[in-house]
Amino acid sequence: MTSVLIVDDQVLIRAGLAALISAAPGLTVAGEAADGKAAVTEAARLRPDVVLMDIRMPELNGVAATERILAAAAAPPPRILVLTTFDLDEYVYAALRAGASGFLLKETPPDRLLAAIRTIAQGDMLFSPSVTRRLIEAYAPADPPAPHLKRLTPREVEVLRQVGTGRSNPDIAAVMHVTEATVKSHLNRLMAKLHLTSRAQAVVIAYESGLIIPGNRR
Incomplete structure (x- = not known):
């Protein structure tokens, strides 16, 4: 059973999400929080598998709450799914x-x-390619510092490129004509070399390094 902590400052949204999740097979509502500060407290107390995190909230916004939850979490940390406009x-x-x-x-x-909650609870990243592109175009620095990709093998660079397009591990395996286990192995090694802690950060690096150009995903 996957437990979910719902974090949103609007009571009607929390109620709707709670009803939806409670009725879904294999999912349960661990608790609710009306602001980021309460989210940090409840995440530590309840240790949910997934946190549905709003961004704009009183007391503490979703970004700061995400940082604090992950910094204080015991292994395995909760997976945080951001809900945003x-x-x-x-x-x-x-x-x-x-x-x-x-x-x-x-x-x-x-x-x-519901599918997204189940996906990230299994350890996968759920990141819409369209949202990825718009995020980077809007918020990436105009002239960002390129990470040190020279430490990566050609295969690891290609996996990083594919991750940057928003593809899942099975999709990357199909594109590169390798097994999914091989993709996971390359991904784990490149993340360790670049000191990354999440697939989301790998997406950012793919853009910042110039492997992916906004508006020209491949």
Whole structure:
């Protein structure tokens, strides 16, 4: 059973999400929090598998709450799924750097939200390619510092490039004509070499290093 902590400052949204999750097979609501500060406290107390995290909240915003939750969490840490309106949220890029495991727009259909919760609970990253592109175009520095990719093998660079497009491990395996286990191995090694802690951070690096050019994903 996957436990979910719902974090949103609007009581009606929390109630709707709680009803949806409670009715879904294999999912349960661990608790609710109305602001980021309460989210940090409840995440430590309840140790949920997944946190549905709003961005704009009183007391402590979703970015800061994400950082604090992950910094204080015992292993395994919760997976944090950010719910955002995007066009109004200037903090999404920072949340990506903070280690959020996925992003969804609040207009996402219920069935996709439930699928997203299950996906990230299994350790995968859920990151819409369209949101990825818009995030980087809007918030990436105009002239960012390139990471040291010379320490990566050609295969690891290609895996990083594919991750930057928003592809899942099975999709990358199909594109590169290798097994999914091989993709995971390359991904784990490149993340260790670049000192990354989440797939979301790998997406950022793929853009910042110039492996992916906004508007020209391949």
